[in-house]
Amino acid sequence: MKRKIHNEKARKWQARKARTTRAARASGNPEVTVFRSAKHIYAQLVDPETGRTLGTVSSRSKALAGEGGKVEAAKRVGKALAELAREKQIEKAVFNRNGFLFHGRVKALADAAREAGLKF
Numbered sequence: 001m002k003r004k005i006h007n008e009k010a011r012k013w014q015a016r017k018a019r020t021t022r023a024a025r026a027s028g029n030p031e032v033t034v035f036r037s038a039k040h041i042y043a044q045l046v047d048p049e050t051g052r053t054l055g056t057v058s059s060r061s062k063a064l065a066g067e068g069g070k071v072e073a074a075k076r077v078g079k080a081l082a083e084l085a086r087e088k089q090i091e092k093a094v095f096n097r098n099g100f101l102f103h104g105r106v107k108a109l110a111d112a113a114r115e116a117g118l119k120f
Contacts, residue, residue: 013099014099015099016099016100017098017099018099019099020096020097020098020099021096021098024094024095024096025048027048027094028048029048029092029093029094030045030046030047030048030054030085030090030092030093030094031045031046031048031093031094031096032044032045032046032081032085032093032094032095032096032113032118032120033046033096033098034095034096034097034098034100034106034109034110035098036098036100036105036106039070040058040059040060040070040073041058041059041070041073041074041077041105041106041109042056042057042058042059042060042077043056043057043058043077043078043081043109044056044057045081045084045085045088045090045093054084054088054090055084055085055087055088057077057080057081057084058077059073059074059076059077063080064076064077064080070105071104071105071108073105074105074106074108074109074112075108075109075111075112076112077109077112078108078109078110078111078112078113078114078115078116079112079113079115079116081109081113081116081118082112082113082114082115082116082117082118083116085113085118086117086118090118091117091118091119092118092119092120093118093119093120094120095110095120
């Protein structure tokens with residue numbers, strides 16, 4: 001039985017999250033899932049058949065830390081994610097924005113991954 005969500009903002013986010021996740025999982029391609037917190041952004045590659053995580057990249061890692069703001073960090077994460085996908089021989093994936101609106105840091109991550117060669 002699902003728990004009732006009384007917070008309007010959280011309820012709408014959960015609905016968007018369920019809708020985008022359902023569409024991404026139906027495709028059968030590897031999935032790029034994004035999570036955005038107040039300070040950092042995280043991305044992971046998920047295998048469609050087993051549901052296992054193939055690799056993760058986040059703005060918290062020492063290798064991606066650098067100058068600039070949160071949007072610049074999202075661009076670095078997108079580029080690193082495309083390199084990780086290339087190592088795993090993944091050229092095409094489905095982008096799961098995880099209920100977050102497609103603008104700002106989420107869009108910057110997606111655009112950087114596309115520029116680095118990942119197709120979705």
